[in-house]
Amino acid sequence: MDSPAFKPPPAILLALEPLRAISDYFASLAPLSEPLPQGDGHPVIVFPGLGASGYATEGLRERLRELNYEVHDWEQGVNQWPDTDFDGFLELLSAQLKQIYSRNSRPVSLIGWSLGGVYARELAKKHPELVRRVITLATPFADQANSTHAGWLFTLLNGGVSPMDEALLRQLGIDPVVPCTSVYSPSDGIVGWAGCVGTESEYHQNVEVDNVSHWGMVHHPEVLRVVARLLAEPRHRSFRSLLEACVTKLF
Template sequence: MESLELTPPPAILLALEPLRAIADYVAGLAPLSHPLPRGDGHPVIVFPGLGVSGYATEGLRGRLGELNYEVHDWEQGVNQWPDTDFDSFLDLLSEQLKQIYSQNGRSASLIGWSLGGVYAREIAKRHPKLVRQAITLATPFADQPNSTHAGWLCTLLNGGVSPMDEALLRRLSIDPVVPCTSVYSPSDGVVGWAGCAGTESEYHRNIEVDNVSHWGMVHNPEVLRVVAHLLAEHRHGTLRALLDTCVTRLL
């Protein structure tokens, strides 16, 4: 993938985020124009974005539950940057994944919104045999802290020091060895879309959704449609075949 300039979204997009998020929320309440594929009942864990709890992803989890998935909140309350060692925090999050696997012997799909997507990818790196796929929604895993409008909040929550040093940024940009999909919007008002787009490979694919806000990403019906098709695919298919099928169905 060619090198892209990593800059924050225009100020006008940030200013319009609240109104656009409301529009995405309302759109998500409307009946879908086409039915979504039903799932096979495998477990799904949803990680919320920075500064919000599982309450913010309740609607998405409810819709996925209706599609026959065993859906779990991340169960850690409000998502702040960890106040402990990053790897220790990942150990804590991994315990939920291990427990779910021990209960039914099925690998889980991980869905992470914004900062939550960072956790989903890192957990997938640690436990690839327990993870079916990782789906990130507006997650700037290939970004720099000063090229988003959320970097200052991470710094504030980390005692005034940016937690994103160069070593961590390099680490976050490395893809897990499980199927990964980054769903992003060029009209995101909080994070720059370029920081959400990784290098396409056997394990990674980027999917662009138009006219979706950052805060409305978990409510928008087009995002739900993409996620539903990704979850419904067989885990042993190659990622390229998986996503080509998904995109074909959406056309």
């Protein structure tokens, strides 16, 4: 798919988002057509989207626990962007990451939905030695300013002013040096898909899921399949090393 200019989704997708989100939720209740890969028990932290709390990601966390992962909520309540400086807020999130890593002596996978994916990526940049991989779900890290219909809510929750300056926006577009996967949907009604797509590289890949709403990103069975597959992959320094390992095994 050729990348268009960064822009929010069409108005029709925004209007249909609530109904499609309900449909995606009920789809998550149906039995899966095939079993998901079991995990190795490594720890996972899940970060909610803007205006949401751990309640919104509870279903995803429970499914991952059933796959044998040690899954944690981010423990910060409703996600409305920090009311302190961003670096100070990252230190707060870092404390949980360090605690979980210390208790398990294993790197932690970070899953972030929408704005939560921003925190996951920034934590991985700050502490790459503690992070196994990052999975973002509908996170517009490539363009926070123009790719979303949620800008008004973002500004409202932050006292009527945008909390992101140009320097921070540039920082958010830089990829961590751990394996990162951006899962996005062209039919997302809140976030334009182009803002979720980064340049494919040694450490970054993009995965498209079709016909999934923005809210459905934490419910839809296709997203769950992608997340389960990624979490079950062996730990490698990069996607390139994973490919090399597969080629070596074949030949």
